Amino acid sequence: MKDDVPKIRLRGLSKAFGEKRVLDGVDLDIRAGHGMVILGGSGSGKSVTIKCVLGLIAPDAGTIEIDGRDVLAMNRREREELNDRIGMLFQNGALFDSLPVWENVCFKLLAQKRITRRAARDKAAEVLAQVGLAASVGDLSPAELSGGMQKRVGLARAIAAQPDIIFFDEPTTGLDPIMGAVIDGLIVDVVKRLGATAVSITHDMASARRIGDDAAMLHKGRIVWTGAAAALGNTGNALVDQFARGEREGPIQMELRR
Numbered sequence: 001m002k003d004d005v006p007k008i009r010l011r012g013l014s015k016a017f018g019e020k021r022v023l024d025g026v027d028l029d030i031r032a033g034h035g036m037v038i039l040g041g042s043g044s045g046k047s048v049t050i051k052c053v054l055g056l057i058a059p060d061a062g063t064i065e066i067d068g069r070d071v072l073a074m075n076r077r078e079r080e081e082l083n084d085r086i087g088m089l090f091q092n093g094a095l096f097d098s099l100p101v102w103e104n105v106c107f108k109l110l111a112q113k114r115i116t117r118r119a120a121r122d123k124a125a126e127v128l129a130q131v132g133l134a135a136s137v138g139d140l141s142p143a144e145l146s147g148g149m150q151k152r153v154g155l156a157r158a159i160a161a162q163p164d165i166i167f168f169d170e171p172t173t174g175l176d177p178i179m180g181a182v183i184d185g186l187i188v189d190v191v192k193r194l195g196a197t198a199v200s201i202t203h204d205m206a207s208a209r210r211i212g213d214d215a216a217m218l219h220k221g222r223i224v225w226t227g228a229a230a231a232l233g234n235t236g237n238a239l240v241d242q243f244a245r246g247e248r249e250g251p252i253q254m255e256l257r258r
């Protein structure tokens with residue numbers, strides 16, 4: 001794959017729900033092997049954007065390319081093969097309480113019969129070690145774990161099938177600042193080890209700077225800025241800097257929401 005082909009390329013991505021236009025021509029390039037953080041106010045369409053890329057929501061218009069391939073034109077089997085290469089860490093972990101941790105970690109591999117149950121136990125232990133958890137955690141129920149441990153297990157599940165794209169939805173939400181930094185460190189480590197492309201949504205600017213190489217700001221249905229995540233708060237773009245610093249005064253007029 002040539003370096004100048006982005007891992008993910010969005011062009012003119014649009015989506016409305018009824019009268020409400022959420023995405024209004026999103027253009028975004030996400031570099032292979034880099035971390036992209038998507039910023040934007042509540043309800044600005046960050047999750048809808050990611051769901052379009054995952055194939056969970058069909059956009060009304062626009063194109064989505066992954067490795068230069070038009071994903072909206074893929075048949076079901078091609079789409080499934082693509083999804084096998086994508087991992088996802090959900091905001092609340094989204095672990096199944098009815099299954100022990102090891103089955104959660106290897107859920108996808110087991111569901112697709114890509115691994116035996118015996119091999120899955122060993123695989124889970126190996127992946128749990130990568131996120132700093134002992135093999136014995138594999139036998140616990142998710143309900144027995146702290147929030148930080150649940151995030152680690154969610155991260156282990158996201159990487160178990162060795163994806164080359166991983167989405168992180170609010171990875172530090174609900175964690176104390178130190179545990180948030182620990183999880184971010186793990187994310188950076190595992191993404192680097194896999195050589196994966198990481199796409200994250202976060203409202204936590206410290207986290208954005210840690211896990212992002214690049215950042216993009218979604219506002220009024222479009223990407224209004226892209227740049228280095230390290231510069232967040234000092235980008236020179238009044239809109240982005242207001243958002244990153246959490247200032248009430250600035251170009252972003254916050255609507256009061258019910």
Ligand SMILES: Nc1ncnc2c1ncn2[C@@H]1O[C@H](COP(=O)(O)OP(=O)(O)OP(=O)(O)O)[C@@H](O)[C@H]1O
Pocket residue numbers: 017022040041042043044045046047048049
């Ligand atoms: N399936 C759906 N049907 C109708 N409206 C939807 C649907 N999914 C999302 N929306 C609307 O689209 C808008 C954008 O939602 P989205 O979840 O992408 O926001 P977000 O930027 O991720 O916000 P947050 O930071 O609060 O999670 C919201 O107004 C939401 O109500």
